[in-house]
Amino acid sequence: MSLVAVLTADLLLLAQVGQRQAVGQLPAAAVRQQQHRPTPQQTLAADAGTTAQPAKQPVKPLGQLHKPNLFVVTRKPLTNELLRKVARLQGVAALELADAASIMLDDKRVQTLAVDPSTFRAYTPKVTAASDALWNNVAAGDVAVSFVLGSDGGLSLHSRVRGPAGPLRIGAYATTGFGAVDAVVSREVGRTLGLPRDNALIVSAPKANSDKLRRALLKVLPKGTQTAMVNPVLPPAQAKARTWAAGSFMSGEQITVALRAAATKLGRPYVWGAEGPDTFDCSGLVQWAFAQAGVRMPRVTHQQWLAGPQVPLAQIQPGDLIFWRLDPTNPGYISHVAIYWGDGKMVVAPRTGDVVKIAPVSTRNLAGIVRVSPAAAARVR
Incomplete structure (x- = not known):
C-alpha cells in the first residue's frame, strides 16, 4: 500500500501519527501529547477474536473526519516549531503526526505507520474510521494490514507473523x-519495532490547492523532506481533462517491448511487494x-492509475492498463492492475499461490482502463 517513496535506506514516504486538532488549535504542548493509548481491539474484516494484550484505556469515539491531502516524511523528527509553521500555512485545516518506516513481516518488506488510534482513525476512509473494534485491536498491540x-x-486474519521484535x-x-x-x-508497538519517531505528517x-501547498511545505520543512499528494485538490483548469496529443502515448515499438518483456x-x-x-x-x-521499454512507471497500483x-x-x-477495485474495506480504492494483451486477454500477476499468466479479462469490479503516457507516468508522485 505510497504517494510514496523510500526516504533513506529504510524510511518511507508515508506518515501519520498523533493528533487530530484543527490547526488553529494546535498548542505546542498538544503537539507532543499524542502518546500511546493501548486499548481492547478487534477487527474490521472479521469477528474480533481475542485482543493481543490488556488495554489501559479505550480508544476514543470517532469524531470529525479529516480528508488527508498531503503526506510528508522527513529525515529527522518534526519539532513543535516546524509543526507550527506548517499549521500557519494558508488552507491547512488539521495535522496528524506519525512514525513511519519499512519493516519486515514474515519476510515481506511492509511500509508501516505507528499511530495514535484515537486520532489517526479520523484520517482514514469512513468504513475503516468507524470500526471501534479495529482501532481497539491496534491499541491493544495488534497490527492492522491492508486488504491487499x-x-x-x-x-x-488473526494469525501471528514474524516481526522485527517478535511475533x-x-x-x-x-x-x-x-x-x-x-x-x-x-x-507503543512502533517503539518496540524501532520505528523512527515523529518523522511523518x-x-x-x-x-487549498494541493500542488501549491506542497511547494509551500517544501520551503518550510528541512532539505530532504518528501511529500506526496493524496486526494489532491486542484483548481478547475488544472483538474479538467486535458487534450492528449498522439505523441503523448507509448509508441508501437514501446508497447511491443513491454508486452514481450511481461511474457518472458x-x-x-x-x-x-516483489x-x-x-x-x-x-x-x-x-x-x-x-x-x-524505457517508461518510468510509479510503483504502486493507485499511482499507476494516474499514468495517463x-x-x-x-x-x-x-x-x-486494466484496473479493479477489490478492497471491501475501501470500495473506492484502486487495488489491482494488469496489462491488456489483446484478444480479450491480459498479462497479470494475480495473488499469493499463483503465477504470472495470460488470462481472460474480468470486468467484475472493474475500475477502468488507462492508456499510458510516459510523461504523465514520470510525473506521478
Whole structure:
C-alpha cells in the first residue's frame, strides 16, 4: 500500500501519527501529547477474536473526519516549531503526526505507520474510521494490514507473523487510504519495532490547492523532506481533462517491448511487494515490464492509475492498463492492475499461490482502463 517513496535506506514516504486538532488549535504542548493509548481491539474484516494484550484505556469515539491531502516524511523528527509553521500555512485545516518506516513481516518488506488510534482513525476512509473494534485491536498491540497485503500477500486474519521484535497478531484487514501504507500499529508497538519517531505528517487542507501547498511545505520543512499528494485538490483548469496529443502515448515499438518483456515472466511466482526480476506482484510486474521499454512507471497500483487518461473499455488496446477495485474495506480504492494483451486477454500477476499468466479479462469490479503516457507516468508522485 505510497504517494510514496523510500526516504533513506529504510524510511518511507508515508506518515501519520498523533493528533487530530484543527490547526488553529494546535498548542505546542498538544503537539507532543499524542502518546500511546493501548486499548481492547478487534477487527474490521472479521469477528474480533481475542485482543493481543490488556488495554489501559479505550480508544476514543470517532469524531470529525479529516480528508488527508498531503503526506510528508522527513529525515529527522518534526519539532513543535516546524509543526507550527506548517499549521500557519494558508488552507491547512488539521495535522496528524506519525512514525513511519519499512519493516519486515514474515519476510515481506511492509511500509508501516505507528499511530495514535484515537486520532489517526479520523484520517482514514469512513468504513475503516468507524470500526471501534479495529482501532481497539491496534491499541491493544495488534497490527492492522491492508486488504491487499492480507488477501494477496497471504497474511491470514488473526494469525501471528514474524516481526522485527517478535511475533505480531494480524488484528484486522483495513485500508488506511494511503496507497503505499500496508500496516498500522500503535505508537507503543512502533517503539518496540524501532520505528523512527515523529518523522511523518498528514496534512488535511480540503480548500487549498494541493500542488501549491506542497511547494509551500517544501520551503518550510528541512532539505530532504518528501511529500506526496493524496486526494489532491486542484483548481478547475488544472483538474479538467486535458487534450492528449498522439505523441503523448507509448509508441508501437514501446508497447511491443513491454508486452514481450511481461511474457518472458510467465510462470514466475506472485510474491507480494516483489518487483522482479524473478518474482512479482501485480504493480511490480507493470513497473518492470514498462521499464524494459524505457517508461518510468510509479510503483504502486493507485499511482499507476494516474499514468495517463482513462479510455472506454470498448476502445481498449494492447499495452493499456486494466484496473479493479477489490478492497471491501475501501470500495473506492484502486487495488489491482494488469496489462491488456489483446484478444480479450491480459498479462497479470494475480495473488499469493499463483503465477504470472495470460488470462481472460474480468470486468467484475472493474475500475477502468488507462492508456499510458510516459510523461504523465514520470510525473506521478
